[in-house]
Amino acid sequence: MPKNIKVGLIGYGMAGQVFHAPVITAVPGLQLTKIRETKPDNIQLAQARYPDAVIVPDSEAIISDQEIELVVIATPNSSHYSLAEKALLAGKHVVVDKPFTITAEEADKLIDLAARQNRVLTVHHNRRWDSNAKTLRKIIENQMLGRIIELEVHFDRYRPFLRAGAWREEDTPGSGILYDLGAHLIDEAQCLFGLPEAITADERIQRTNGKTIDNFTIVLDYPQLKVTLKAGMLVRQLGPVHVLHGENGTYIKYGLDVQEAALKEGLHPLHTPNWGKEPEANWGTINTEYQGQHLMGKIESEPGDYREFYVNVYQVLCGETELAVTPEQARQTIRIIELARQSSAEKRTLPFSR
DSSP states (O other), X not given: OOOOEEEEEEOOSHXXXXXXXXXXXXXXXEEEEEEEOOOHHHHHHHHHHOTTSEEESSTHHXXXXXXXXXXXXXXXXXXXXXHHHHHHXXXXXXXXXXXXXXXXXXXXXXXXXXXXXXXXXXXXXXXGGSHHHXXXXXXXXXXXXXXXXXXXXXXXXXXXXXXXXXXXXXXXXXXXXXXXXXXXXXXXXXXXXXXXXXXXXXXXXXXXXXXXXOXXXXXXXXXXXXXXXXXXXXXXXXOOSEEEEESSEEEEEOSOOXXXXXXXXXXXXXXXXXXXXXXXXXXXXXXXXXXXXXXXXXXXXXXXXXXXXXXXXHHHHTTSSOOSSOHHHHHHHHHHHHHHHHHHHHTSOEEOOO
16 A cells, blocks of 8 residues: 655645645645644635645644654745754654745755754755746757757746735845745756856845845856846736757747646646646747757647656655755755845855855
């Protein structure tokens, strides 16, 4: 019989509702047993969607539960470190929502603690398994553009208003889109090309009465390669998500992976045909010289599947494979964020340093 692993989810706000609970419950072997939530509307929604899970008012009810093996932390960024530390000390395996921590120093402490406790620690960089990321990897790995010379990635939105009471809009540690959207973009660059040699960044507050960063540009320098990461909250006319240039050609992709929109609509991966499959209208275009042929046209998007993150976690806990998202990788993402903030403040390029 497959091993059954009981999971406790701390936090049922947007991250818990959209990216964790429905995906956890779509992975055989993972059993969502307890959910910590205090807001009445969120409690009502959790009870309706997951009647077999017990809703509890505090994190300790999950961390101290001897039957729960895996604790998932989907709370505001400033609480990631303290909750992960408590869960590890209680002997739990831990998934932390991205970003891992606020500082690289905090990440190092958790990595050391997980090693001492002999527990699995990973970070929810789920967008490694979205359609855009998988398609980009396929193009690069198959050398469809020849030697890659430049990549520009955007994660833009149009949200001119400030959401009242939203912690991400406040001037607190770990708030703002550099820690939020930036963590995804940096992780993608790190997966594709490793760690950069140097970092140049600009971060700004652009919205009226804004309190925290809502626009950034980060340039990562690699040998013979430039990677530009951009995100903003005042982009009404969206441009390409990916623009990839190689010696032999170019690939351009518009539009985000379809999974987030589906999850926000309340759709479930187990009950939705063709989960993560993009319509042909969303496919990217390529113009390249490949294997002696000039190719122009659309290139079919790889299907995205956020379940793969939790499938990997389950298999690791069963002793069947190794972690796809290591805490060391997630720590380097935080370090790049730190250096990007320093680069912007000092208005200069910084060498990457651990």
